[in-house]
Amino acid sequence: MLNSMNGLNKDNKPKKIVIVGGGTAGWMAANLLACKWKETEVCLVESKEIGIIGVGEGSTPHLKLFFDTIGVTDSQWMPRCNATYKNGITFDKWSTIKGFESYFHPFAAQTDDIFTVPLFFKNIHARMQGYNVDAHPDSYFLETYLSQNNLGPLPNETFPFGVAYGYHFDSALLGQFLAENAQGLGVKRAYGTVDEVLLDNDGNISAIKLNDGSQLEADFFIDSSGFNALLIQKTLKVNYQSFQENLVNNAAVVMPSEIAKTLPVETKATALTNGWAWQIPLRDRFGNGYVYSDDYIDAEQAEIELRTHLGLLESDVEARHLKMKVGRVEKHWHKNCLAVGLSQGFIEPLEATAIALSFNTIAQFMRCFEEGKGSNKFQEAFNNDINKRFDGIRDYIVCHYKTNQRNDTKYWRDNAANQNTSEALNRILYLWKNSQDFSADMHKYNLMGSYQPKSWACMLAGYGVFPSINLDQTVDYSTHQHEVDGLRDFIRRCGLNFNKHQDLLKMNS
Ligand SMILES: Cc1cc2nc3c(=O)[nH]c(=O)nc-3n(C[C@H](O)[C@H](O)[C@H](O)COP(=O)(O)OP(=O)(O)OC[C@H]3O[C@@H](n4cnc5c(N)ncnc54)[C@H](O)[C@@H]3O)c2cc1C
Incomplete structure (x- = not known):
């Protein structure tokens, strides 16, 4: 379709784009498209039944870049999302060497x-x-x-x-803010669960069908359907490369706790027995989570360990349990579909890189069209580049597990001995x-x-x-x-x- 330059407007951009998924990734894509591609009609469809994953509360400086790109200032969005500033991440208790029990990974300053x-x-x-x-x-x-x-x-x-900086934020509130902003820029919002995807003779997506029987056609589709990966994996059958061999964590348990009087300006990542716990300061609470591998500790034990770590063993604060799929698709842009967000892949959140990858993917995709490289023949170079970004982050995270100095449990010993590097x-x-x-x-x-x-x-x-x-x-x-x-x-x-x-x-x- 786009190969033969059909479906493009006079600016050589797709005339109509449908985004499937209303999580952070989908709404980021909607904002960028609506802000920069004025001639393109953008419609986002999301499912109330399925909802969003609702975690992911720390960012790198890419989120600032995103807001700068769409012309939104800190004071416009941060109070709405209970957001705080982030200078970097403290890694606590990952090393047992005297004098090295903790270190800080800062963002870059000139x-x-x-x-x-x-x-x-x-x-x-x-x-x-x-x-x-x-x-x-x-x-x-x-x-x-x-x-x-x-x-x-x-x-x-x-x-x-x-000085580059990141943020901490309430992910549900951020989603709401982005949705409102995108609609203000002209994005159409539709509700419904996609239950069928229609392909044309060339294998491009021609339309999606919603569970109310309605149908949405478009020239290009963005898959931001989260771990569901409805378009890119389930429909277009793009291969998925698991990182499970490199990175063993596959689950998380999450719960809030009371915020401290003095608000930290950092995420804290504390090593526990079979993974690590994040602590993210928001204006009204700490967001906490324990990322672990269920090959080493079960969900119940992980919850007890997190509660103990937070001093919440006796508390009835509710915990949420999540499964994580770690890896990436081999092609992020395939046919007339771009995957953005968890649908394209996920690396465990130790360095909070998911939003950065989403931003890079959509920004670079748009750059391709803006530079006249919007046809299928440029897809390979694009996909290689995004894969390189994923693999580079994977390697950095793997290095944490290879070189930290803990050896008190089988989990840490197995990670240190892992040869999948x-x-x-x-x-x-x-x-x-x-x-x-x-x-x-x-x-x-x-x-x-x-x-x-x-x-x-x-x-x-x-x-x-x-x-x-x-x-x-x-x-x-x-x-x-x-x-x-x-x-x-x-x-x-x-x-x-x-x-x-x-x-x-x-x-x-
Ligand atoms: C434990 C954990 C911690 C994380 N921490 C961080 C972090 O600190 N920093 C960071 O940057 N990222 C983090 N992430 C990743 C972060 O959660 C995601 O990058 C972010 O939320 C974007 O998700 P998404 O929009 O791709 O998916 P989702 O939020 O899951 O949204 C998917 C959307 O697709 C819709 N949908 C799905 N199927 C259908 C269908 N059939 N029809 C219609 N709609 C459909 C859903 O309703 C939803 O609107 C973390 C992830 C996990 C699991």
Whole structure:
């Protein structure tokens, strides 16, 4: 259909697009399309019976990029969604090495690359050689300092450096906000459960049939039907590549708890016996969840462990149990269908990357059309690129499980022993231990997937993955320490330009 340029308007975009699914992914796609493709008619259909998954409350800076793209400011959406700011993620109790029990993975700030990261890498290298220098990431990043001091990521106007940040939000409220905004931009909303998908002779989707007997035709379809993957997998039979061999977690239990008086500016990911627990601060509650593998612990035990972890063992607060399917489709854009969201794949939420992947997918798809690459022959390059993003994130998450230092249960020992690691990850781990310049070599060997060398270094140094040699006590490393102290003072002074998180939220209410 689109191959022969039928179904395109005078702008060379599809005349009509139907989105199946009204979760975060579907409404993000609807907003972007309605905002940028004014000549395209966009209709979203969602099922009240099925509902949304209703989890996913942390983001990367991509959510900011999304809101910037559709022209919505923090103060317009954050109060409506009980949203808070996020400087990054604390990984707690993943390592048992003294001094490395916890580390912070910050988002990127301009001050990192200019001032602080070079010393971080220098000291990592010295530590690899056996010098007893400070190579813990928490000493080197502005947003780590902000988080430790409950400062929000928006500097005063006079501070000349950019700081990337993410958010925490109530996913149901975010969905409602996005739905309202998209309808304001002209998106038509329909309710109904799709129970049949019609194909034309070329195998393209021609229409969807709803359970009330009505039918919706379109030139292009977006599958945002969640784990249901109604169009891309069930109808178009695109292959699914499971990541279960690489990442064993397949379930989660979720429950809220009372919010702290001082609102954190970070997600906390605490290692438990058979997985990890997130703690996400919203304005009115903490969102919590335990991500685990049911091969190692059953749902009931997982709930008890989460309740114990949260001090809610005696509480009657309700828990929700979820199953997760971890992997991705081989083609995200196939025929006249694009999969966005859980329908295209999911990697467990340790780094909260799902929304980022949805945004990248839809934004890049739109760019293809805008650059005249909207026909089928460009699909392969597009799919390869999105697959690379998924696989890069998968590798980074796998690395958490390979290199953390816990070995107290079979779960952690099996994860550490898991040999299902990609060639790219094996190379990164090799470089970490053997390279003279980890950052330069990652560039040189084209290993720049979804994460920068500094993020890999945060994780590996943060878990204390250094050679187990006696640190050289005879070498005078006082100059190293002097440099680190100077850097810490620089970061502290930068921090004077930032406001307390709670004050920042009041400002944008
Ligand atoms: C435990 C867990 C934690 C997570 N944490 C994070 C996180 O911190 N950060 C992050 O970015 N992401 C996270 N995610 C992922 C996040 O939940 C999703 O990316 C996000 O909610 C988008 O989901 P979706 O829109 O693809 O699917 P859904 O929200 O499930 O929406 C699917 C939509 O399709 C509709 N639908 C399905 N079938 C039909 C049909 N036959 N007819 C009509 N409509 C249909 C449904 O009614 C619904 O409207 C997490 C996921 C899990 C499981």
